[in-house]
Amino acid sequence: MARVEREEVLFRGSRCTLVRAHVTCRDGQLRPHDFLSVADAVGVIAWLDDGQLVLVRQLRPAIGRALIELPAGHLEPGESALETARRELVEETGFTASAWRPLTVFYPSCGKLSERMHLYEARGLIAGTARPEPNEDIEVVTASLPEALRLARAGEIADSKTLLALMIASGAPLEAVAGDAAS
Missing domain, CATH: 2.40.50 (OB fold (Dihydrolipoamide Acetyltransferase, E2P))
Structure with a gap:
């Protein structure tokens, strides 16, 4: 070995x-x-009371285009994954949540990154004011789970954390979530 x-x-x-x-x-x-x-990170699959998901659209310079994804971010020194999830949800969307549930921890690209990603589910959302960092240009987007799955098949949702969260939320096999974006 x-x-x-x-x-x-x-x-x-x-x-x-x-x-x-x-x-x-x-x-x-x-x-x-x-x-x-890189520092470990979190992603938050946040549900409004009407069943809509709260997502964000933002430019990803590394790939040269904007994607729709989960609110997410890196842990700050001394911060727990849950504290980061709470902070990032407020910063990027303005929402706070009364109920949190850890979903999974995974390595988004273990061949080239040391990063671990913690996925959380947030419910009982309360609207507030977003506080994005100065370098973030974020648009909040809401979508039903079927619409988010359609966006994934169309390649508008194409990052690993969001695809995995959608798989967990839907119980669907990978090919039903990734669809044409996988090819």
Whole structure:
């Protein structure tokens, strides 16, 4: 079995660190493996009392386009995943929630990122004023679960956290959620 012998920092940015892991492979050779070390994150599937989902549309510079996704964000130092989920829901949408339930924890891209993503469900929403960070240009979008699944099939919802949350919410198999966006 391969194993990590040591790691070195190649670059430290404001939101991520580029790390080179030196890995001993099965053949005994030491090989480099570069990855990004980033803070863990949360995503929130938030339900209005009428069954609509609260989503956000925002530009994702890494892919050069806007996506519709769950409200989400990275943990700040000393902050729990639930505290982050509560903070991000208010910042991005203005909503607070009276009921929270953890759904799952997963690795969005374990081959190149160290990030763990915590998914939460929020209910009992109370409207307030959004407080996005200065670098965020966010539009709040609401959709029924069937409409969100249609948006996923159309590729307008295409990020892993939102697709997984929709799968959990619908009980649908992956191909029914990802649809044409997977090809």
